[in-house]
Amino acid sequence: MTDGERVLLGHGSGGKLYRDLVKDVFVNAFANPVLERLDDAAALAPPRGRIAFTTDSHVVQPLRFAGGDIGRLAVAGTVNDLATAAARPLALAAAFIIEEGFPLADLRDLCASAATAAREAGVPIVTGDTKVVERAAADGLFITTTGVGEIVVSHELGSSSVRDGDAVILSGSIGDHAVAILAARGQFTFTADVRSDCAPLWGLVEAAVDAVRGAGGEEALRFLRDPTRGGLTTVLAELAEESGLGIEVEEAAIPVSPAVRSVCDLLGYDPLTLANEGKMVLIVAPEAADAVVAAVQKTKYGREARRIGFVTAAHPGRVALRTPFGTRRVLDMPVGELLPRIC
Amino acid sequence: MCLALPMRITAVDGALATIATAGLEQRASLMLVPEAKVGDYVLVHAGFAISVLDEAEANETLELLREISAFAADDGVEADDAG
Amino acid sequence: MTQADELLRLAAALRAEARPDLTFMEVCGTHTMSIARYGLRELLPEGMRLVSGPGCPVCVTAMADLDRVVALARLPEVTLATFGDLIRVPASRTTLAAERASGADVRVVYSARDAVQIAADEPDREVVFAGIGFETTAPTIAASLLEARARGLANFSVLSMHKTMPLPLKALLDLGETPIGGFLLPGHVSVITGTACYEFLARDYGVAGVVAGFEPHDVLRALLRLVRQVTPAIEIEYGRAVRPEGNVVARRLMEQVFAPSDADWRGLGVIPGSGLALRPEYADADAAVRFPVRLEPPLEPAGCRCGEVLRGVTDPADCALFGARCTPEDPVGACMVSSEGACAARYRYGGIDD
Numbered sequence: 001m002t003d004g005e006r007v008l009l010g011h012g013s014g015g016k017l018y019r020d021l022v023k024d025v026f027v028n029a030f031a032n033p034v035l036e037r038l039d040d041a042a043a044l045a046p047p048r049g050r051i052a053f054t055t056d057s058h059v060v061q062p063l064r065f066a067g068g069d070i071g072r073l074a075v076a077g078t079v080n081d082l083a084t085a086a087a088r089p090l091a092l093a094a095a096f097i098i099e100e101g102f103p104l105a106d107l108r109d110l111c112a113s114a115a116t117a118a119r120e121a122g123v124p125i126v127t128g129d130t131k132v133v134e135r136a137a138a139d140g141l142f143i144t145t146t147g148v149g150e151i152v153v154s155h156e157l158g159s160s161s162v163r164d165g166d167a168v169i170l171s172g173s174i175g176d177h178a179v180a181i182l183a184a185r186g187q188f189t190f191t192a193d194v195r196s197d198c199a200p201l202w203g204l205v206e207a208a209v210d211a212v213r214g215a216g217g218e219e220a221l222r223f224l225r226d227p228t229r230g231g232l233t234t235v236l237a238e239l240a241e242e243s244g245l246g247i248e249v250e251e252a253a254i255p256v257s258p259a260v261r262s263v264c265d266l267l268g269y270d271p272l273t274l275a276n277e278g279k280m281v282l283i284v285a286p287e288a289a290d291a292v293v294a295a296v297q298k299t300k301y302g303r304e305a306r307r308i309g310f311v312t313a314a315h316p317g318r319v320a321l322r323t324p325f326g327t328r329r330v331l332d333m334p335v336g337e338l339l340p341r342i343c
Numbered sequence: 344m345c346l347a348l349p350m351r352i353t354a355v356d357g358a359l360a361t362i363a364t365a366g367l368e369q370r371a372s373l374m375l376v377p378e379a380k381v382g383d384y385v386l387v388h389a390g391f392a393i394s395v396l397d398e399a400e401a402n403e404t405l406e407l408l409r410e411i412s413a414f415a416a417d418d419g420v421e422a423d424d425a426g
Numbered sequence: 427m428t429q430a431d432e433l434l435r436l437a438a439a440l441r442a443e444a445r446p447d448l449t450f451m452e453v454c455g456t457h458t459m460s461i462a463r464y465g466l467r468e469l470l471p472e473g474m475r476l477v478s479g480p481g482c483p484v485c486v487t488a489m490a491d492l493d494r495v496v497a498l499a500r501l502p503e504v505t506l507a508t509f510g511d512l513i514r515v516p517a518s519r520t521t522l523a524a525e526r527a528s529g530a531d532v533r534v535v536y537s538a539r540d541a542v543q544i545a546a547d548e549p550d551r552e553v554v555f556a557g558i559g560f561e562t563t564a565p566t567i568a569a570s571l572l573e574a575r576a577r578g579l580a581n582f583s584v585l586s587m588h589k590t591m592p593l594p595l596k597a598l599l600d601l602g603e604t605p606i607g608g609f610l611l612p613g614h615v616s617v618i619t620g621t622a623c624y625e626f627l628a629r630d631y632g633v634a635g636v637v638a639g640f641e642p643h644d645v646l647r648a649l650l651r652l653v654r655q656v657t658p659a660i661e662i663e664y665g666r667a668v669r670p671e672g673n674v675v676a677r678r679l680m681e682q683v684f685a686p687s688d689a690d691w692r693g694l695g696v697i698p699g700s701g702l703a704l705r706p707e708y709a710d711a712d713a714a715v716r717f718p719v720r721l722e723p724p725l726e727p728a729g730c731r732c733g734e735v736l737r738g739v740t741d742p743a744d745c746a747l748f749g750a751r752c753t754p755e756d757p758v759g760a761c762m763v764s765s766e767g768a769c770a771a772r773y774r775y776g777g778i779d780d
Contacts, residue, residue: 188536193366259366266348266367266387267536268510268765325433325642327465332774335754336523339510340536342389342563343345343455343483343766345456345562345614347667372539374569375676386617386667389509389559390537391566394617394673400666 007102012132022130025104026094029111032124034091042126044091047150052087054078055146061139063110065184067176067195070143071114073277077228078147079121079200083280084224086157086209087149089123089202096130097142110141121200123147152209153218159242161222166311167289168249169282171204171296172197172304174232175260178274178338188267188340193259197278197301201226204280204299211295212288220285221292227281230334231273235281236319237333247319248328249309267340272321272331274338283311347388349396352381362387429643436646437469444653446473449605451738453595454612455482455766456640462771464642470649477604477738478768480594480693481612483558484511485736485760485767488690489724491587492517495556497719498585499530504717505548506532507541508556515763518725538570538584545574545582554713557586562614564588564702565676568683571704571711585713588702589689591615592623597697599631603739608634608652610645613664618680620672621660628658639664683708692760693733732759735768742769749773 010017027035034042058074068076079089094114098107118125155161180196182188205224212220227235232254240247256264256271264271278301284292289307296302319331350362355373362371362385369387373379376392384400385392452458458478461467467476480486496517499506506522513522513534526532531551535541538555545553557567567584574582591612599606611624616637627633634655638648648663655661662668680702689701704712729747734740742748742761752758754770761767765774 187534189540190367190369192368257366262348262364262367266346266369268346323464325430325464325469327468329463329465330774332754336514339513339534341346341511341765342509342536342559343511343764345454345559347562347614347617372566372569372573374573375565375673375679377675386614388562388614389566390539391569393562393565393614393676394667394669396666403666 029115030125034126050151052085052149054081057144068198071110072117074143074145075117076200078145082149083205092125093146094128095144099138164313168309171280171302173255175271175274177277199278207295211291215288215291220288223283233272246312246315252324253308273334347386441471449475451479452610453479453481459766480736484764505551561618568679583713593700611635611637634658637662693736727758730759732761742772
């Protein structure tokens with residue numbers, strides 16, 4: 001199969017063409033012994049600990065953007081969902097829905113990108129599926145990834161574990177992915193010095209787990225979530241609502257890159273509600289917070305990690321933002337699509 | 344009323360200007376401020392420059408806007424300027 | 427001194443110098459947002475009230491106008507280009523977002539020029555631009571319309587729902603519902619209009635006005651100026667952007683394309699001469715003329731008190747629907763949809779102790 005070729009309906013119909021596509025593009029890119037068997041189901045040895053299991057569909061447009069592409073996003077997204085359960089990723093499945101006529105060269109590139117992300121996260125893509133649909137039935141390419149992971153802690157992570165006084169830690173700058181996508185879409189003609197932060201974060205979470213073990217025990221790690229659609233505000237608002245506790249964060253502590261800030265000021269967006277694909281919110285017991293921040297800062301994607309606030313018994317169920325001027329306001333979940341405004 | 348951001352003109356092509364601020368570049372029409380020239384700071388609303396700002400005055404607004412940026416506050420490093 | 431210190435210094439001066447029980451009104455949606463976003467009410471002296479007026483162009487758009495926008499969007503040949511501000515506003519029976527989901531060609535643009543470009547790129551489509559906004563925005567629509575003409579584009583038209591500022595202030599004062607000690611005048615509208623148009627406030631009504639910028643310091647400095655005035659006058663706090671004479675070029679373009687018309691303001695009714703209509707020589711680019719549509723009578727949502735909120739008579743929290751039937755996710759009235767509407771600002775950014 002040459003690069004000048006395009007994906008045909010025949011590639012999805014299970015015969016020789018299909019087999020050729022799978023071997024030439026997918027097995028070639030994802031290269032691992034389990035996948036190479038091309039069984040209908042991948043046989044895996046069970047882990048010792050509990051299993052985490054998650055799935056995500058990726059329909060991003062455009063397929064490529066500064067800092068990433070749908071391939072990288074598909075892997076990172078699922079690895080990160082597993083990571084929020086403190087689960088080491090063990091295996092991924094990737095199902096592709098490809099529009100007839102999609103250039104093979106592009107498919108190869110996107111698979112190579114997915115493979116790079118998977119290698120970085122130390123997880124093989126062991127099984128998958130391919131369907132080809134008629135022109136215009138898919139926006140080029142949709143990818144669904146499913147992941148299974150081994151939970152490395154023995155306690156329950158989640159909103160019910162969060163306590164009054166816990167530290168709220170953010171792993172880095174917010175808004176980069178959303179602005180990179182906006183710029184790539186070209187709907188509002190600007191160029192911004194922004195790259196998507198799309199990245200697999202198991203390494204970052206593993207470092208945090210190691211840090212709490214050394215600073216008071218695993219249970220000091222209360223809660224993990226990645227602020228994807230709806231941004232940081234949504235993660236915090238949901239946590240406050242679910243836990244019945246209050247949260248207070250310092251606006252000045254939340255890192256926002258100058259370019260993201262400028263785009264937000266120009267178009268009227270709030271960076272706190274913008275999507276991220278390579279950031280983590282960690283809620284940690286106060287005695288372990290410094291150790292966690294230090295450990296995360298040493299990881300590739302956590303260099304700007306910092307404490308941004310705390311959990312409180314005051315104003316239960318609500319999130320307060322303290323402005324640089326000492327005044328406070330409520331953070332509420334954003335509604336509906338992201339819309340620029342002139343007013 | 345209305346969102347408007349101070350930005351610096353880096354190039355002019357007829358009635359269209361290339362304008363920039365920290366990390367962001369865009370085009371805006373100069374039809375409402377025909378006297379504006381390269382190097383001027385202008386207030387930009389909905390794709391149009393509506394006023395020419397004095398440089399010192401523009402910097403005052405930009406400073407006020409950057410007050411909230413963690414980059415300026417935490418690291419003590421000036422956020423990358425439109426220069 | 428850091429900016430935060432400066433702000434606290436201004437707040438302290440306000441507390442020291444303000445007489446009790448002063449009510450000031452801001453008439454600019456961006457001020458509403460700014461004040462809420464930075465929690466500025468927390469810094470104001472005990473008895474000082476800062477009330478929101480009819481400064482949100484989306485909120486003051488009459489239901490009948492919104493219904494007309496929807497009707498145009500439904501025409502199969504029409505591409506309805508609009509600022510994002512309008513997408514979720516409830517018209518009588520629907521929203522532009524819902525219409526788009528049902529197949530209407532609705533496109534969000536950042537600038538009217540982008541709509542002109544759509545017309546150039548898609549000659550088979552009739553591009554109708556939903557023109558909302560006050561004097562800050564109207565000149566940009568005028569300029570875009572002239573650009574479309576210059577480029578020979580016959581498929582670009584504007585539905586003008588533009589309104590102008592000083593007259594609603596007069597209407598508010600004539601209503602006399604709330605004692606207003608002074609106005610925070612709109613910063614960017616004033617970039618265009620200059621300040622002469624506000625002189626009547628001080629001269630005829632004895633009400634002061636200060637043109638304010640949008641950063642927290644601007645607002646507090648402007649309030650301090652209002653407090654310090656002995657004889658009511660019109661002043662500019664936002665001197666870095668606003669000149670007393672305004673932007674003459676922008677006003678000329680506006681006057682070339684638009685003529686004053688009667689406009690229907692939600693909450694204030696029809697205010698003669700407060701709207702902007704396309705002049706007859708631009709009738710071919712006037713979407714209301716080009717695409718006559720039959721409209722059903724507009725439906726005002728029951729229990730909605732947007733009108734009173736816009737006049738500063740009712741506080742958002744005093745509306746029975748606020749936070750219950752009417753929320754940002756499920757808004758009844760425009761004041762809750764528009765991110766700078768008084769209700770939305772109060773709901774989203776309300777004080778933590780509310």
